[in-house]
Amino acid sequence: MKRGISNIIGALLFIIAIVAIISITMVAFYQLGTYADTIHYMESLERDRLFEKLIVDANYNITEGTLTIKITNSGSVVIHIVTILIHDLDSEVLYEAPVSERVIAPGQSTTYQIAIGAENINIILVTSRGNSYMIIIRDGVVQS
């Protein structure tokens, strides 16, 4: 009788131990899997960030106060322009140009027209992957 009970207790302990070990192993593998997915995702984000390449051609008409920016995506990934910042150095004001976000496919171009009434400005294009491109205008002339 006692022998039977000790067998049952032993079996119970064994089952509990096995369930615990399997559970902890499964949890570890699941967490490791999601962690590896995150690493892979962020690596691909950084790789795409490196591959972003823009050719920016700017023309400033000082009499009309209009800046025309032609942006060509010369890289291999789709580029998303999220904002254009304008830093007016004369009045020391930084603001976002009232333009919409645009997506440029590789090999494609887009043109922005922005009304600016200043002669000394820095214009910064910002992409969704955190890259930025600056256009410098001094005395109404776009610097190369």
Place this chain on the structure above:
Amino acid sequence: MRKGVSQIVAAIILIVIAVSALIMYITNFVMYFEKSRGALVELFSQRKEMLLERLAFIYSYSSDSYIDIVVYNYGERAITINTIIVDGNPIDRDYYRVVTIEGTDLDYTIPLDNRLAIISITYPFPEGLHTITIFTELGNAFIYEFVVGGQV
């Protein structure tokens, strides 16, 4: 007769002791197992959250007493700034702010719905190279170097 009863009582006592010990053992084991599992999940999820934080330095303008750094959060998590160190000196929270381009205070956090922000630091910047290290609440460090006297 008494001998028989005492054997049954002894067996019951033994069973009670064994079952009690088993319950104590199982309880401790489950607690230990839950603790280990929690620590494991915490460790991985914290490392994952750290990986999802990304901050790009976009532009800056400065004088000899302040610097405004335009940053862009291109990661997958909101970034909360914990500490800023300029040239090795920790800056008190009263001397820096995180604001939107329009100037609205963001309470030291760059959220995902307003990824573009300005970190404005009041600090005496003599001419030369300076290093700003931004530590986030999750423990990431973003380093920005600039030279006073021109835009970086």
